[in-house]
Amino acid sequence: MSVMNKLGHQAEFLDDRLTVANWGKRNLRKVFPEHWTFMFGEMALYSFIIVLLSGIYLTLWFKPSMTEVVYNGTYTPLNGIEMSEAYKSTLDISFDVRGGLLMRQVHHWGAMLFIASMTIHMMRVFFTGAFRKPREINWTIGVLLLTMGFVEGFAGYSLPDDLLSGTGLRIAEGIMLSIPVVGTYISFFAFGGEFPGDEFISRLYGIHILLIPGIILGLITAHMLIVWYQKHTQYPGKGKTNDNVVGYPFMPVYMAKAGGFFFIVFGITVFLSGVATINPIWAYGPYVPDQITAGSQPDWYMGWLEGALRAMPNWETTLWGHTISWNVLIPGAVVLGVIINLMLIYPWLEAKVTGDKREHHLLDRPRNAPTRTGIGVMSLTFYMMLLIGGGNDIIASQFNLSINAITWAIRIGIFILPPISFVITKRICLSLQRRDRDKLLHGRETGSIMRLPEGAFVEVHAPLSDNEKAVILSKTDITPLPWPEKVDENGVKDPQYKKDHRWARLSHWFFSDNVPKPTAAELAEAEAHIRHSAAEGAPVIAHREQLEPEGGVLHDPSAVEAEKEPVTK
Amino acid sequence: MSEQNTPDVEIEAGAVEPDGDIVLPDHHPRRTDFDPRAAKRAERQVSIMFTLSAVFTVAFVVAYVMIPTDATFPVPFFGTWSASNTALGVTFGLAAFFIGAGIMQWAKKLMNDKEVVAMRHSLASPEESREEAIAVFQEGVDDSGFATRRILRRSLLGAVALFPIPLIVILRDLGPLPGNKMFITSWVPGMRIVLDVTGAPIRPADIPVGGIVSAMPAVLPAIQKAEGNLNARAKDVVLLVRMNPDEIRSQQGGTDDEPWDYEGVLCFSKICTHVGCPIALYEQRTHHLLCPCHQSTFDLADSGNVVFGPAARELPQLPIKLDDEGYLVARDSFQQPVGPSFWERG
Numbered sequence: 001m002s003v004m005n006k007l008g009h010q011a012e013f014l015d016d017r018l019t020v021a022n023w024g025k026r027n028l029r030k031v032f033p034e035h036w037t038f039m040f041g042e043m044a045l046y047s048f049i050i051v052l053l054s055g056i057y058l059t060l061w062f063k064p065s066m067t068e069v070v071y072n073g074t075y076t077p078l079n080g081i082e083m084s085e086a087y088k089s090t091l092d093i094s095f096d097v098r099g100g101l102l103m104r105q106v107h108h109w110g111a112m113l114f115i116a117s118m119t120i121h122m123m124r125v126f127f128t129g130a131f132r133k134p135r136e137i138n139w140t141i142g143v144l145l146l147t148m149g150f151v152e153g154f155a156g157y158s159l160p161d162d163l164l165s166g167t168g169l170r171i172a173e174g175i176m177l178s179i180p181v182v183g184t185y186i187s188f189f190a191f192g193g194e195f196p197g198d199e200f201i202s203r204l205y206g207i208h209i210l211l212i213p214g215i216i217l218g219l220i221t222a223h224m225l226i227v228w229y230q231k232h233t234q235y236p237g238k239g240k241t242n243d244n245v246v247g248y249p250f251m252p253v254y255m256a257k258a259g260g261f262f263f264i265v266f267g268i269t270v271f272l273s274g275v276a277t278i279n280p281i282w283a284y285g286p287y288v289p290d291q292i293t294a295g296s297q298p299d300w301y302m303g304w305l306e307g308a309l310r311a312m313p314n315w316e317t318t319l320w321g322h323t324i325s326w327n328v329l330i331p332g333a334v335v336l337g338v339i340i341n342l343m344l345i346y347p348w349l350e351a352k353v354t355g356d357k358r359e360h361h362l363l364d365r366p367r368n369a370p371t372r373t374g375i376g377v378m379s380l381t382f383y384m385m386l387l388i389g390g391g392n393d394i395i396a397s398q399f400n401l402s403i404n405a406i407t408w409a410i411r412i413g414i415f416i417l418p419p420i421s422f423v424i425t426k427r428i429c430l431s432l433q434r435r436d437r438d439k440l441l442h443g444r445e446t447g448s449i450m451r452l453p454e455g456a457f458v459e460v461h462a463p464l465s466d467n468e469k470a471v472i473l474s475k476t477d478i479t480p481l482p483w484p485e486k487v488d489e490n491g492v493k494d495p496q497y498k499k500d501h502r503w504a505r506l507s508h509w510f511f512s513d514n515v516p517k518p519t520a521a522e523l524a525e526a527e528a529h530i531r532h533s534a535a536e537g538a539p540v541i542a543h544r545e546q547l548e549p550e551g552g553v554l555h556d557p558s559a560v561e562a563e564k565e566p567v568t569k
Numbered sequence: 570m571s572e573q574n575t576p577d578v579e580i581e582a583g584a585v586e587p588d589g590d591i592v593l594p595d596h597h598p599r600r601t602d603f604d605p606r607a608a609k610r611a612e613r614q615v616s617i618m619f620t621l622s623a624v625f626t627v628a629f630v631v632a633y634v635m636i637p638t639d640a641t642f643p644v645p646f647f648g649t650w651s652a653s654n655t656a657l658g659v660t661f662g663l664a665a666f667f668i669g670a671g672i673m674q675w676a677k678k679l680m681n682d683k684e685v686v687a688m689r690h691s692l693a694s695p696e697e698s699r700e701e702a703i704a705v706f707q708e709g710v711d712d713s714g715f716a717t718r719r720i721l722r723r724s725l726l727g728a729v730a731l732f733p734i735p736l737i738v739i740l741r742d743l744g745p746l747p748g749n750k751m752f753i754t755s756w757v758p759g760m761r762i763v764l765d766v767t768g769a770p771i772r773p774a775d776i777p778v779g780g781i782v783s784a785m786p787a788v789l790p791a792i793q794k795a796e797g798n799l800n801a802r803a804k805d806v807v808l809l810v811r812m813n814p815d816e817i818r819s820q821q822g823g824t825d826d827e828p829w830d831y832e833g834v835l836c837f838s839k840i841c842t843h844v845g846c847p848i849a850l851y852e853q854r855t856h857h858l859l860c861p862c863h864q865s866t867f868d869l870a871d872s873g874n875v876v877f878g879p880a881a882r883e884l885p886q887l888p889i890k891l892d893d894e895g896y897l898v899a900r901d902s903f904q905q906p907v908g909p910s911f912w913e914r915g
Contacts, residue, residue: 068797074639090898095639096637097638098638102658102661144781170844170845171846174845175844178910182912183912184747184751184911188750189744190744191744192745193750193801194800194804195803196799198797222638230765232818237594238592239592239684240592243688245689246685252680253681253682254677256673260675261673261843264665266665266669267664267668267669268662268666271659271663271666272662273654274654274661275659276897281750287799289803290765290847294849295863296861309843310863310879312879314875314878314879316881316915321915322914324880325910325911327843328844329879349826360690379902393864403864442749467594468651507787
């Protein structure tokens, strides 16, 4: 019996019960576009699987208990020292369980990779406008995933009950206490009384290994199903439109590349964990509330919140016998809340400003949405300022600077640098748009100079390739929302006028600087002109190629492409 | 949801639609497409990678069995590494990596690399489907009587709205109510101040001028033992500093008869008033105390006031004196809550 018949037999079993043939015929050759930037989302998924797997191993040995015990074990420097069972079992995993340290490090490196790749993936989605209709829901899920990633990472960081994680929890308690009215109660309920109590690690454990991973798994499932159903976005290029999807079939190419990439991410994470130490909790010692080390740092993804806590001026209000600690409440809770909410609503905000109800499957080039790109770079600048602020002590000691000066630089910079970066980014984008327009109207510069009979020197221009042209022409010209009329033709006052006017102003701010695409007539004229110039310059190009048969120092992509073309047999 | 998802029709390169040519991205044939030797070579590369993976998997098991967890080896510039961890990580990592790399190479060199096209379809349902859906939904609503039977609807909504209350109430026993716990510490008048490591009582002469000592109430170890947790330690710990009495510009309290310091020895809470980190970095010359967490800086010669950073309040000072045996003791308890601010603090 042939292999195909055998497969048919098993498929029949499944199809009789689950109708798999119907699904398979539609989906096995589903088209997936390819681009290196699509890798980050995959990386996030795979690192989550890695973290899930390594986490299961850790649960087999970890004891989430704050009961104090005296250590007498393999790691002699800590012999005779009192510590929680959580910390002791983490030491045992690191020193006595074969491969235990490896699993711990895979878990931690994987978690870092998870959050890092989510962050970069989100930046890719933002800057290319992939969050636009119909993908707003998936953007929302993504924001929730990133938030859950922060919480989950922090919870995991806290579980070993080492000196750094306990210090992190103490800071978390301080933030809880700063919440008006209920803060003290929240803290007492969370810790089962005063800090640190003896309940928290076991409570956090349940949250860390069940509740949040469950939520993340659910969100990821929804995220994937939606990506599958809506089909992936694609970058503009020859043959790619808003109505088609160009790429490789799911089976076998995409399956192979995605599956292969999982193993690569897995391999690199494990390899890294074999050669690079992360979170050496034995070096920090067990948590004791009256001990601290200089240069205390959270994991990198918490760095920006830490920076916010450090940079905030020391404002506190006491009113009618009650205290509000703005110095903790604002950086610890308000900043995070505001930023997450802004991220959640951004797709709807932009859609409102655009007045655009169409589906978008062709990605924007960042330059073609200068205001959005500016907002993105502005946000990144804000984030980076806080992140730098989170390491102000390290920077001060490494570069011999005054910590007060660095903190003040952050305090001022956080208000000044983001707007500056916005303006610079927007200007760069608009310049790139102008450059694109020039390229369309005048062709590509070849770098070859030609002397005309009358003695003038001109540069030979060559026509753009189809692909280049398609990429540049993918830009959609958006007209800003119309200015509303104060009174309509019947003289009736528009009650919505003020509101509409505000949105129109926002819309103009968003779009009015955009450089329009050339019209069809302009393009046609330019085409003729470029062809003429290229034809006139042909001997010059030919001469140069004769002098520099390898393509010369000047880059001529079309020449290189032509060279690659094989000789057909 | 798959009903909406009409089949993706593949259009091979060169296919023509009624309204014109389908444009496809340029395709550049790979060497393996036209040179059988190159294809053979790629095949060999892929199979070597898979074989390497298998070898590393076996190597992992060997390393697991052979290398004890305490074996180490020196690595130039990086110090001493755990032999077991490195061997396990490298072998397992490469075993996974070579599977991935092999599959990638296979996909890139040997699988078809011609891009295919499928058409997208508007995600919105056709108008008639929407109308039908609304009709079906309406049928369901009518069937249930949800819209017409107002009393049923309202009582149900009321019941469901109250339903989660037990789920919240049941959380009550997560912890005790704060009571006055945030306002008190173990310090009472006459409590001996002892070194936090050895538990030895302290004489003023034990602290040199310019020195700083971490200390705790003498009763702390007993409390810790009785409570079985570190709660008391998290608020009771203090710092003793000694400076030239002339350098003390101000203190949080005390009179000439009953000063809060003892001949230049001052006692402050060790818990930062920002978010509760223990403070440890003391600059002798300026009398500044810096919190390593968020760099709040307190001037111990000036009532422990904040001179820089995010902390809003001064570090609470503990009034001290000498007891009959010449040891330092608390003259009184803390006159304000220690640690971070909280709503009820006032």
